Amino acid sequence: MRKKLLTIWAIVTGILLIIALYLYSDDFMQFIKYNRKTGVNGYVDNYDDLSNLGLNPSYNVDDVENLSREMVDKYKDEANRAVSKGRILIPSVNIDEKIFEGINNAHLLLGVCEQLPRSQVKAGDHGNYILAGHISHVNNNFILTPLNKASINDKIFILDQKQAYVYQIYNAKLYHESDTSPINIDTDEKMITVYTCKRHTGYHPKERFVVQGKLIGGFSIENFNEKDLMDKINSLLQV
Numbered sequence: 001m002r003k004k005l006l007t008i009w010a011i012v013t014g015i016l017l018i019i020a021l022y023l024y025s026d027d028f029m030q031f032i033k034y035n036r037k038t039g040v041n042g043y044v045d046n047y048d049d050l051s052n053l054g055l056n057p058s059y060n061v062d063d064v065e066n067l068s069r070e071m072v073d074k075y076k077d078e079a080n081r082a083v084s085k086g087r088i089l090i091p092s093v094n095i096d097e098k099i100f101e102g103i104n105n106a107h108l109l110l111g112v113c114e115q116l117p118r119s120q121v122k123a124g125d126h127g128n129y130i131l132a133g134h135i136s137h138v139n140n141n142f143i144l145t146p147l148n149k150a151s152i153n154d155k156i157f158i159l160d161q162k163q164a165y166v167y168q169i170y171n172a173k174l175y176h177e178s179d180t181s182p183i184n185i186d187t188d189e190k191m192i193t194v195y196t197c198k199r200h201t202g203y204h205p206k207e208r209f210v211v212q213g214k215l216i217g218g219f220s221i222e223n224f225n226e227k228d229l230m231d232k233i234n235s236l237l238q239v
Helices: 002-024 027-031 069-079 145-149 226-237
Strands: 087-090 095-100 112-114 127-132 155-159 163-176 190-197 207-220
Touching: 145 190, 145 207, 155 190, 155 207, 155 226, 163 190, 163 226
Parallel strands: 095 112, 127 190
Antiparallel strands: 087 095, 087 155, 112 127, 155 163, 163 207, 190 207
């Protein structure tokens, strides 16, 4: 009888462990994928003919929810209607993600989000071009999870429809969530800020890892294929 009870206990414990992992792990994010076919620039194919697709841009950061299974279930239908409008690459930490216009929960499931309207600042423009994205506690490659390993002098490549912009990181460090100084920068310089949560600090992290860079160059990507782009990026990384 004792052996039977121990066997039942082991089975029940195993089931509870599986349920716990299911509920509290964020590996379920693998089921949220951006499946639209895009060009090298991260824009959906035939974007000019399909510009009515996608979600209306929104920029209220206070509406952003913590990444969770419930959040995924709530916004997955909206995410399926999302359309990317750019691409970010940080080769030193293997980041290669789509950019979405406007920061909302659906966009954050799929890639990196612009925090300010394009009418205020765009990639390559004067001002602080701000991008934000989620991390995963179990998937080392999920969206901006590798950002925490970025270092000063690393390069960031931002692609729009016809142009690539090259930024060089000059600041990479942690800030408390209450410290908005990296975001609220009034500058005429051409700069970028990319940020995410600090990893391995629970599901409600209070710190943000922020990298900031200054524009150091750019190049046309018209008629580029993926190999052309990678060859060009690799040549610039050698400089």
